Amino acid sequence: MLADPIQTLRDHGIQPSAQRVEVARYVLDTDEHPSADRVWEVVRERQPTISRATIYNTLNLFVEHGLLRTLLLSEGHVVFDPKTNRHHHFVDEATGRIVDVPWDALDVGRIDELPFEVADYQVVLRGRLS
Amino acid sequence: MLADPIQTLRDHGIQPSAQRVEVARYVLDTDEHPSADRVWEVVRERQPTISRATIYNTLNLFVEHGLLRTLLLSEGHVVFDPKTNRHHHFVDEATGRIVDVPWDALDVGRIDELPFEVADYQVVLRGRLS
DNA sequence: GCATTGATTTAGACTGAGTCTAAAACTGGA
């Protein structure tokens, strides 16, 4: 349960409309990595009249404010991730489910030897959840 | 230059039609990571009548036969990668350009300690080409 | 309370990547 979604939105200068609060309650507190349509499905249970455009507007607004990140790992559509600290991802090939892998669980060495300015990186793993 | 695209296709039991050979000549031998539309653009120079459907059919056929892999790294569309051995990828945030990073250039440790059956993995890096 | 005004939401039109379909063109073998 997210401590106080209304305050979280206010802290980022976002008007806490009823629709935005319901999106925040779900998407900022989930361990899933939901697509926009999954967010719509869940939020409609409490806000049955919310439109698809508002779902997209709100998710994009949250991304602009750094409350969410987008992930594009496979299977062709964007998913949203409320965990904005660094971590890796495991993708279950059977179901498409995305599971977080803590940053400390892996060691990645020699990034600094690459001839690039690396701003960010992650390990993307695929396989079977066992 | 790909040694013999016709023979490469035959080796995989693929009829080397004129269209498929021209797709193969470009996409199996490039260092770019082209989208389907980029492939169409290039192949049309030699096969001006080739259709978009044939581009997609051919690319998907090559993927089924393991001649290509698809990558979904960012910016929302699939690109194709003829390098089917393991390697990592760097994505230039300014241009979207994808650059190969040799497998041996990085060390990833403690994969075997994860509670998953990891079939495959790669490091995805983002930043500026410097 | 009421009016004004800007912010937010909404339905539905629109876009673009990718798939599907059914007809036309091509191919290799009899």
Next chain:
DNA sequence: TCCAGTTTTAGACTCAGTCTAAATCAATGC
């Protein structure tokens, strides 16, 4: 050459995501 199977093609279609313009809402000032 004929035939049957394969491949190509144009265009219809789908689906995620964006855009638009009208309707609704919410804060402020009177």
